[in-house]
Amino acid sequence: MTSTASIPVALxxxxxxxxxxxxxxxLQGFVLVTAxxxxxxxxxxxxxxxxxxxxxxxxxxxxxAVAGLLVAPTIGLLVPRLDRRALLVWAAAAASxxxxxxxxxxxxVTILVxxxxxxxxxxxxxxxxxxxxxxxTGPDRIGRGLMFTSAGxxxxxxxGVPLGVLLSELLDWRIAFVVVxxxxxxxxxxxxxxxxxxxxxxxxxxxxxxxxxxxxxxAAGMVGHVFVVLGHFLAYTYIRLALERMPDVPPETIVLLxxxxxxxxxxxxxxxxxxxxxAFRALAVAAPLVIAASIGVVVLLPGSIAAVALAVFAxxxxxxxxxxxxxxxxxxxxxxxxxxxxVLTVMGFQLAxxxxxxxxxxxxxxxxxxxxxxxxxxxxxxxxxxxxxxVRDHAAxxxxx
Numbered sequence: 001m002t003s004t005a006s007i008p009v010a011l012x013x014x015x016x017x018x019x020x021x022x023x024x025x026x027l028q029g030f031v032l033v034t035a036x037x038x039x040x041x042x043x044x045x046x047x048x049x050x051x052x053x054x055x056x057x058x059x060x061x062x063x064x065a066v067a068g069l070l071v072a073p074t075i076g077l078l079v080p081r082l083d084r085r086a087l088l089v090w091a092a093a094a095a096s097x098x099x100x101x102x103x104x105x106x107x108x109v110t111i112l113v114x115x116x117x118x119x120x121x122x123x124x125x126x127x128x129x130x131x132x133x134x135x136x137t138g139p140d141r142i143g144r145g146l147m148f149t150s151a152g153x154x155x156x157x158x159x160g161v162p163l164g165v166l167l168s169e170l171l172d173w174r175i176a177f178v179v180v181x182x183x184x185x186x187x188x189x190x191x192x193x194x195x196x197x198x199x200x201x202x203x204x205x206x207x208x209x210x211x212x213x214x215x216x217x218x219a220a221g222m223v224g225h226v227f228v229v230l231g232h233f234l235a236y237t238y239i240r241l242a243l244e245r246m247p248d249v250p251p252e253t254i255v256l257l258x259x260x261x262x263x264x265x266x267x268x269x270x271x272x273x274x275x276x277x278x279a280f281r282a283l284a285v286a287a288p289l290v291i292a293a294s295i296g297v298v299v300l301l302p303g304s305i306a307a308v309a310l311a312v313f314a315x316x317x318x319x320x321x322x323x324x325x326x327x328x329x330x331x332x333x334x335x336x337x338x339x340x341x342x343v344l345t346v347m348g349f350q351l352a353x354x355x356x357x358x359x360x361x362x363x364x365x366x367x368x369x370x371x372x373x374x375x376x377x378x379x380x381x382x383x384x385x386x387x388x389x390x391v392r393d394h395a396a397x398x399x400x401x
Contacts, residue, residue: 020194021136024194025129025148026152027190028088028125028152028187028191029149029155030152030153030155031183032092032118033122034156034160035181037236038160038177038180039058039060040061041168042164042173043058043238043241044240045173046173050107050108052108054365055361055364056108056361060111062357062358063115063116064116064119064122064353065357067117067119067120068120068350069354071124072123072343073206075127076127084199085132085197087124088124091125092121095121095184096181096182097181098121098181099177099178099180099184100177100181102115102177103174103175103177123346123350130146130327130342131198131342132195133148146324146327146328147273147324150273155262159262160180160262162255162256163176164176164180165254169252208340209340209343209344212337212340217390218333218390221390224388224389224390225345226348226351226352227387228288228291228379229352229356230352230356230383231288231295231356231378231380232291232319232356232376233353234356234359234373237357238360242299243257243298243308245369246303246308249305253305257312258312260312261313261316264314264315264317264320265317265319265320266320268318268321269323269324272318273324276321276328277328280328281391283325284325286318287322287325288318288381288383288384289380289381289384290315291319291322292380294312294314295315295373297310297311298315329390329391330345
């Protein structure tokens with residue numbers, strides 16, 4: 001697995017932040033997440049072009065999550081001594097090739113293979129993001145570095161996926177993947193030039209990962225994290241179908257609504273990034289509950305564009321903050337095992353996406369999008385309760401000393 005030893009941080013406390021490198025990290029997160037969830041926005045066209053059902057096309061998201069779930073705990077064992085900057089370069093290169101293969105392949109099976117490699121690249125990036133952020137920011141400002149990497153996710157939903165939808169409407173869905181692949185190749189070069197070397201920490205074992213999971217409160221928090229992400233992606237993977245329930249909605253309106261999700265995510269990333277240290281306990285519960293309420297509005301009020309737009313904005317605002325909340329939780333609970341916490345978080349994330357896209361595809365084909373969204377609401381509420389309990393119990397233990 002990835003090393004879980006303490007991360008050596010070379011920067012002194014008063015050293016200036018390496019903003020150029022942090023921006024490149026943000027852009028890498030942007031292109032990887034854009035590639036991962038581009039099928040969400042072009043699902044209808046992609047299914048028609050490949051001659052498959054929307055549920056089958058949605059498995060292009062499932063396979064990336066499966067790859068991520070397999071790679072997250074093993075990436076450190078596979079490349080125990082590889083400089084983490086080089087690992088990020090290889091991840092971007094693999095993601096670029098994956099998108100270009102999707103763009104030219106006429107067969108779903110070939111696309112699924114290419115998307116597997118994309119999932120491996122994404123998992124490598126997210127598993128190492130806490131380590132690299134620590135190297136770029138110093139010991140007391142990791143949260144600010146994580147805000148940059150999380151901003152890449154928000155930017156992808158603001159500009160990446162909606163632009164992919166627009167390209168697919170104006171030209172072809174395959175052109176969207178060509179553009180993403182080309183930009184990702186450029187990011188690989190930028191990572192090599194902008195980031196410093198980030199040596200791998202000392203190799204460790206899978207037993208240490210299990211030991212980290214067994215720390216008091218960690219298991220409950222991780223299960224709650226999985227439920228929250230599962231609920232979100234059960235609805236978000238098929239958001240295009242949910243928005244198409246709105247009467248007489250043109251494609252341009254769907255693009256704007258997806259952009260509203262992204263704008264909310266970008267603003268939420270910045271706002272919650274500034275507030276999370278002071279209001280962590282409240283946000284840990286409030287964020288998933290607001291997401292659940294927002295999905296409920298999309299399902300129950302499809303006739304009101306204003307209500308749906310506001311709900312989609314709030315949904316994006318608080319899900320972008322969830323990445324910061326979970327990473328902050330890892331920093332609080334496992335400051336001596338940042339990579340271990342990062343691996344556990346990524347594994348939970350990818351497990352949730354795998355279940356959401358896979359089970360969601362079956363639900364969509366058998367019963368429709370409303371059933372999937374109703375299940376998502378329940379999962380988010382349960383996740384909020386579990387994660388909130390973990391945070392509350394940890395605070396109580398600290399208060400007792």
